[in-house]
Amino acid sequence: MTTAARPTFDTARGGSGARERDLSALSKQYSSRDLPSHTSLKSRERGQGTVDDLVGKDFKRELEEREGRISEKRSLSSKGHLEYAYFMISDFDTYEKT
Helix, strand or coil: CCHHHCCCCCCCCCCCCCCCCCHHHCCCCCCHHHCCCCCCCCCCCCCCCCHHHHCCCCHHHHHHHHHHHHHHHHHHHHHCHHHHHHHHHHHHHHHHHC
């Protein structure tokens, strides 16, 4: 049996032995990768849903207006299905002839 197959009972501990020195005391240089980066967050600009933009809005009224417009479009489209179909057929006929 080789030594590679044997378990390690004492784990390796760096820098805590009697003859080992503190490695950070050797050099005062540090890498640019060790510096802090991305230390500030973006803040919202005007018109991007800030608190000041949303204070005076009446969300319920806006929602009801949008729902009303959509229901009007749906009622018009249900009445206008035949007209739309006739337009598409007549447009297709003129396309075929040219």
